[in-house]
Amino acid sequence: MAKGSVRKKGKKWYGRFYIEDESGRKVQKEFAGTESKAETEAMLRKAIADYEEKQFVGKAENITVGDMLDMWVEEELKPGNLSNGTVMSYQGTVNRIKQYPIGKRKLKTVTADHLQAFIDFLSYGGTNPDGTTSKPMSKGYMLLFSAVLQNSFRFAVFPKKLITFNPMQYVKLRGRKQETDIFSDSEEDTSSIPTITHEQFQKLEEFLKAKDNPALLPVQIAYYTGLRIGEVCGLTWQDINLEEQYLTVRRSMRYNGTRHTTEVGTTKRSKVRTVDFCDTLAAILRAARTEQRKNRFRYGEFYHLNYYKEVKEKGRTYYEVYSLQRTEEVPEDYKEISFVCLRADGAYEAPSTVGIMCRAAKKKVKGLEDFHFHTLRHTYTSNLLSGGAKPKDVQELLGHSDVSTTMNIYAHSTREAKRTSARLLDKVVGGE
Numbered sequence: 001m002a003k004g005s006v007r008k009k010g011k012k013w014y015g016r017f018y019i020e021d022e023s024g025r026k027v028q029k030e031f032a033g034t035e036s037k038a039e040t041e042a043m044l045r046k047a048i049a050d051y052e053e054k055q056f057v058g059k060a061e062n063i064t065v066g067d068m069l070d071m072w073v074e075e076e077l078k079p080g081n082l083s084n085g086t087v088m089s090y091q092g093t094v095n096r097i098k099q100y101p102i103g104k105r106k107l108k109t110v111t112a113d114h115l116q117a118f119i120d121f122l123s124y125g126g127t128n129p130d131g132t133t134s135k136p137m138s139k140g141y142m143l144l145f146s147a148v149l150q151n152s153f154r155f156a157v158f159p160k161k162l163i164t165f166n167p168m169q170y171v172k173l174r175g176r177k178q179e180t181d182i183f184s185d186s187e188e189d190t191s192s193i194p195t196i197t198h199e200q201f202q203k204l205e206e207f208l209k210a211k212d213n214p215a216l217l218p219v220q221i222a223y224y225t226g227l228r229i230g231e232v233c234g235l236t237w238q239d240i241n242l243e244e245q246y247l248t249v250r251r252s253m254r255y256n257g258t259r260h261t262t263e264v265g266t267t268k269r270s271k272v273r274t275v276d277f278c279d280t281l282a283a284i285l286r287a288a289r290t291e292q293r294k295n296r297f298r299y300g301e302f303y304h305l306n307y308y309k310e311v312k313e314k315g316r317t318y319y320e321v322y323s324l325q326r327t328e329e330v331p332e333d334y335k336e337i338s339f340v341c342l343r344a345d346g347a348y349e350a351p352s353t354v355g356i357m358c359r360a361a362k363k364k365v366k367g368l369e370d371f372h373f374h375t376l377r378h379t380y381t382s383n384l385l386s387g388g389a390k391p392k393d394v395q396e397l398l399g400h401s402d403v404s405t406t407m408n409i410y411a412h413s414t415r416e417a418k419r420t421s422a423r424l425l426d427k428v429v430g431g432e
Helices: 037-054 066-076 084-097 112-124 139-157 198-210 218-226 227-231 278-303 351-364 374-386 391-398 401-408 415-422 424-430
Strands: 003-009 013-018 026-032 246-249 252-256 262-264 273-276 305-311 316-325 332-337
Touching: 003 037, 013 037, 013 198, 026 037, 026 112, 037 139, 066 084, 066 139, 084 139, 084 252, 084 262, 084 316, 112 139, 198 218, 198 351, 218 278, 218 351, 218 374, 227 252, 227 351, 252 351, 273 391, 374 391
Parallel strands: none
Antiparallel strands: 003 013, 013 026, 246 273, 252 262, 262 316, 305 316, 305 332
16 A cells, blocks of 8 residues: 655645555655645545556656647547537637646646646736736636646546546535625625617617618527527528427537537537417518528529538538529539528628627627627527516526526516515505
8 A cells, every 4th residue: 555644845735645656666645735735645545545546657758738638638538428519618718728838738747736826827817928918707707727737637547547646526616706885885796697678689689770780680599588699590491480489499500610610419408499470480480481482583693502411520520601603503412401590692691790799799889888799699588588588487588408598597577576676565465
C-alpha cells in the first residue's frame, strides 16, 4: 500500500506519497494542497485511494492541457447520449480553453489551485495576459467550461493514464454574490428575466417590415410559440399543420464552427415535441407560404432550392445544409428540404443572420436595448404563466426536461399577476 505524508512550505501544505513504477522503483508523487492541513490530508487520502484503485503512474511527459483536450475530443466525443449540438458546444469550449494560459501548461504540472484560479477568473472576470479586460461569464457558460474540464481530466486519468488523479474534483464553482442597494428608491426587480411587451414586439415587427428583412418570420414564430432560434430556422412546411394549428419541433439548425458548415440535427433535449399556435400565427404562416410561391415565379431560374446531405464521421451522423440555384446541378447525395423561413430568393434563413438583425433592432428600436432573440422565448413563457397556463403544459411546450426547470427560470410574473395573486387573500378573509 502506498504511504504518504504532508508538509508545509510557506503558507501552503503539500501532499506526497511513494509508489512503484513499472520497473519496481520507488517514485515520489507530490501535489500542492491548501493552507489547511486537514484539507490537504483529505486530498492525500483521496490521491492514494485513486492510485490503489488504478495502479499506474501517469505518463503525461510534455503533453499540455490543450493537447489533452484535443485527445479527449478525438477519442471521447463519439456516439452516445450527446447530441450533435452538445458536441459542437464542447468543441467550441475546448477551442476557447486552449486560448488561455492554462491550455499551454504542461498537464503533469497542473494542480487544483491552477484550475480553481482559472474557473474563478471565468466566473468573476479580470485582466487577460494581453492587458484586456475579461467580463464575468454567465452561469450557463460556467457550467459548460466545468463539464468539459471535469470530463477531460477524468479521461486523462482513465483510460489514458496520463495523470494519476483528477485535480478538477477539488475545484468548486463559486458564483458571484448579488449586490443589492438596500437604500435605493428604484422598484425594479433586478432578478427577473427580461421580456418585452406586445407593443414592443409590434415595434420590432415594424422595424423588420420596413427593411423587408427575412428575419421577420422567425421572430414572429418565436414570439407565438417560444421556439429556440435553431428550432425556428429548422422548421419545414411538413412540420406545420395549418388546419389544426400546431407544429412539430423535430430538429434544430446551427453553424458548426469546427466543420465550417451549417447543419440540422436534434433539438437540445433530442426529443420531438408538438406546439399548438394561435390564429394570429396561422394567418402569418399562410401569408408566408403564399409569398414564397409567388417568389418562385418572380426569381425564376435564380430561385434557390435547399438541400441536406448526410455525412458520417467518427461514428456520428451530421446533416449539412446547402442552397443551390435551380440552374445548378444537384449532387446525387443531396435531398431537397422545404424550410419555412426563407429569404426572398428561396435560400434558407440561418440563425446567424437572424441574430444579426436582432442586434440591429437592439440598437435602433427604442425600448429594445436589452433585447436578444431568446427574449422572445422568455416573453412567450411569461405570457402563458401570467395568463394562467399550467406549469406542466408550459414545460411540455418549451421542451424542458422537467417542470422544475421551467419554474426555476420563469418564477417571476408580471406586476399585475402578482397583485392579483396577493388579493386572493381578501376572498379568504371575507369568506368568499
